């Protein structure tokens with residue numbers, strides 16, 4: 452796993468590294484070297500380096516110097532003369548670069564800057580980094596749109612200028628990078644809110660060769676899960692299994708209005724490897740589900756007058772649910788009062804439970820002002836996995852706004868910390884999904900935008916249920932198991948986009964590609980571990 456840090460954590464880490472004997476000036480030299488080597492991979496001939504007043508600009512001055520030594524023609528565009536750069540560290544390297552044969556243009560007009568960029572095949576954005584705050588001021592409010600309107604490729608240093616490195620919120624003017632070369636560790640804002648739209652491809656320069664020894668001395672805002680981290684969940688099917696020993700799932704879902712969600716979740720659980728999947732659905736839609744899924748037994752549960760679970764459902768469902776390795780509750784269920792009773796009954800059982808979709812809305816309604824205020828509602832011994840998207844998550848915490856990665860992590864942590872259990876995981880689904888456990892936040896491998904389609908969440912919930920059931924409770928870290936399920940779902944998205952075109956993927960396509968996705972995750976993990984080469988994985 453690779454850490455993602457907040458700006459405050461990066462500053463703490465820099466101070467630790469300094470105490471260990473590597474100064475900030477040396478880190479700036481390494482940062483510049485990393486930017487230069489990233490730039491050289493494009494084999495540029497003509498590079499414009501835009502520098503600001505701070506140390507982000509310092510990285511740019513160092514990179515300009517190195518590029519020039521590699522026979523690249525470099526023009527540094529600066530708001531002030533090298534002698535007047537306010538940051539002492541950056542001033543030192545600016546003067547040094549100015550002493551060499553590098554062309555420097557101070558305070559160009561919009562047209563002058565545009566003319567320089569027309570001639571360049573690469574631009575380096577070292578205007579603003581982690582020190583950016585507020586709205587972009589002149590001259591950068593002119594430089595940034597001029598850069599965005601120009602043709603050369605753009606490498607942003609550390610953070611695209613104008614992006615808040617913690618919240619990921621882009622200012623009115625923000626550099627749209629082709630590549631972001633971030634320093635030491637990725638910043639959380641690169642993944643949050645507007646970040647993914649502006650960052651382009653992300654590469655990270657560690658800058659300090661003993662980073663592994665000190666990185667855990669600071670908290671990590673989150674950690675990125677890499678394929679190799681998932682290797683424990685990639686198990687071949689043993690020869691001596693039967694359908695029950697492979698793992699069983701009960702999907703408590705559906706209503707007369709939404710029978711399809713129950714079908715998709717159940718079929719996905721089976722495709723993800725569970726040997727026995729059954730559906731408990733209101734009798735108003737049980738027959739429909741039976742006909743659609745001949746391989747899956749459907750248990751008809753008493754309905755209310757509108758075709759959702761009725762008053763008698765709780766007792767019947769809970770009696771059946773005890774026998775399964777995992778229960779998934781929620782897809783297409785509605786929030787009728789019988790459904791709320793089913794959810795509260797399942798929470799009392801000693802069986803791994805996944806609450807998704809309307810089960811989460813039921814849970815929110817069972818509390819008055821957010822479930823974090825009434826932890827007794829969801830505190831339990833057996834594992835509990837909640838899979839809310841941002842709106843569902845907001846409802847769970849009493850309508851506190853949740854609209855990006857940062858606010859999603861905050862809300863999920865409230866839910867976590869109210870009970871403080873290793874067995875509770877909140878999978879906060881979004882453009883960047885966060886898997887929040889009591890101690891760690893994991894960012895799993897994310898899928899393509901094609902996954903943003905109705906029913907995709909039902910497929911993920913089914914994959915998660917199949918994964919939990921086949922693990923048989925033998926799990927060290929439930930967050931990592933959830934990351935595996937999210938990765939499988941992500942790869943169904945890639946496979947479906949390749950097969951049907953990225954705009955044409957529908958949720959049912961994903962289900963039939965789960966087998967392929969399981970194989971893709973395995974291949975990627977093996978490649979990461981050096982067991983398989985790219986060629987062998989084809």
Ligand SMILES: NC(=O)C1=CN([C@@H]2O[C@H](COP(=O)(O)OP(=O)(O)OC[C@H]3O[C@@H](n4cnc5c(N)ncnc54)[C@H](OP(=O)(O)O)[C@@H]3O)[C@@H](O)[C@H]2O)[C@H](O)CC1
Pocket residue numbers: 461465475478479480482503504505506507508509510537538578579580581582583584585586587588589591608609610634635
């Ligand atoms: N992480 C590391 O270990 C290393 C990081 N390095 C690089 O350093 C920057 C952070 O440098 P810092 O000097 O703290 O900040 P910046 O360069 O990002 O920006 C500060 C200057 O920008 C001005 N500023 C701030 N906001 C605005 C704005 N809205 N409009 C215009 N100008 C703005 C600010 O002026 P103030 O008057 O507001 O203070 C400063 O002049 C990090 O991102 C890395 O690139 C090092 O290389 C070492 C290793």
Ligand SMILES: [K+]
Pocket residue numbers: 507576577578579580607608609610611612
């Ligand atoms: K930058």
